[in-house]
Amino acid sequence: MKLIIINGPNLNLLGKREPEIYGSQTFEDFFKELQLKFKKLELSYYQSNIEGEIIDKLHEVGFDYDGIILNAAAYTHTSVGIGDAVKGINTPVVEVHISNIHAREEFRSHSYIAPNAQGVLVGFGLKGYELALQSFL
Ligand code: DQA
Numbered sequence: 565m566k567l568i569i570i571n572g573p574n575l576n577l578l579g580k581r582e583p584e585i586y587g588s589q590t591f592e593d594f595f596k597e598l599q600l601k602f603k604k605l606e607l608s609y610y611q612s613n614i615e616g617e618i619i620d621k622l623h624e625v626g627f628d629y630d631g632i633i634l635n636a637a638a639y640t641h642t643s644v645g646i647g648d649a650v651k652g653i654n655t656p657v658v659e660v661h662i663s664n665i666h667a668r669e670e671f672r673s674h675s676y677i678a679p680n681a682q683g684v685l686v687g688f689g690l691k692g693y694e695l696a697l698q699s700f701l
Contacts, residue, residue, distance in 0.1 A: 565604075566629045567700055569595070569693060570621055571611040572637035572646075578662075585663050587689055594690045602697060615639055619649045626653025631700040633693055635660045640675045647676030656682040658696040662689055 571591065574581060579590035595609050610621050618636060625632060626649070634657050636646050650657050657677070664687030665672040678684050683699060685692040 565631075565700065566606045566608075567631045567633065567697060568608045568610060568621075568625050568629055569633045569635075570618060571609070571635050572618055572639045573613040575635060575637050576611050576613065587662070589690060591690075594693070598694060598697070601694075605697075607697075615643055615645060619645055622646070622649040622653055622657075626655045629655045631655060631697075632657045633660055633696040634658070634677065634681075635662070635693075636677055640665075640677055641671055643676055647680065650677050651680040656700075658682055658699055659684040660692045660696050661686040662692060663687060 575591060578586055579588055591609070591611070599607055612618050612621070618639065622632070632655050634650070636643065639646050640659070640661070657680070659675065659677045659681040665675075666686065675684070683696075685696050688695060
């Protein structure tokens with residue numbers, strides 16, 4: 565089974581960025597743990613701070629991968645383009661947010677991705693990525 569985690573802007577700073585909200589582990593360390601836990605899966609990881617690159621990656625993987633775990637970060641709340649890309653591909657997308665976006669500023673409650681996602685996981689910290697991954701198994 566081929567799955568990919570796609571992270572959006574500023575998530576390259578996990579571990580350093582607002583640790584009280586996002587925790588103190590780097591995504592690279594967390595991803596290594598995930599790979600060890602799910603050795604049988606073909607699991608890859610992509611991060612970009614650039615909206616168009618995230619759209620390009622969704623197009624690239626969205627017709628032959630079995631699942632996409634997407635945390636589009638701030639673009640979740642602003643990007644019609646990423647929302648349209650999720651709608652336009654065949655591979656199911658599970659939307660993940662580390663923090664509970666509904667317990668924060670009002671603008672974070674809206675997602676352009678959720679209407680076309682298979683499911684949404686928010687507020688479980690990095691564990692949310694693992695739960696999303698399990699949803700594909
Ligand atoms: C986030 C929540 C977004 O509102 C924020 O812009 C992020 C991270 C999360 O994982 O909790 O960068 O997607």
